[in-house]
Amino acid sequence: MTQYDVEQPTPAADQTDETPLAAGADDLSVVRHEERLDVSKERRAAGKVRIGKRTVTETVQVPVQVRREVLVYEELPVEGGDTLPSQDGEATAAHPDGTSAVPHPADGTDHGAVDGLPSAPTEVVLHEERPVVSLETVPVERVRLVPSTTDAEHTVTQPVRREEVELVRTDDEPTAS
Secondary structure (H helix, E strand, O other): OOOOOOOOOOOOOOOOOOOOOOOOOOOOOOOOOEOOOOOOOOOOOOOOOOOOOOOOOOOOOOOOOOOEOOOOOOOOOOOOOOEEEOOOOOEEEEOOOOOEOOOOOOOOOOOOOEOOEOOOOOOOOOOEOOOOOOOOOOOOOOOOOOOOOOOOOOOOOOOOOEOOOOOOOOOOOOOOO
């Protein structure tokens, strides 16, 4: 505030700073204004999140123990008492486990027997295990999106204007100091 040869009125003893001076015909006044920064908040959409799923394929190797039967061919000598009677009355050699070394066909016919020896083929069924693969879809996890809030402090910088009162003398008389 610039000071000129203007006398500032002094409040009377019975007046306080809160009591305005009586407005007279000689009083001049101006209203001074200033801007004040009023900061408020608004809620708005900041973005969207879409939850989706995609399928990823990966190769998985699982070791599996499998078994298969193999045929072991053994020739064992026939001992003196190891004979079985055949269907035609002749004796045939037998294994120690009681099975016939040269089995006869089930229908009793002798296919291609030479000199009284049976020549029917014997079949043995061999078994094996093979891996059986199946896929099963099972739920393993639930993924949930839950919005939460976090607080942060922001500093707002904004220029504000205010008025200052200035006294300007309009006469050309020099002021005495």
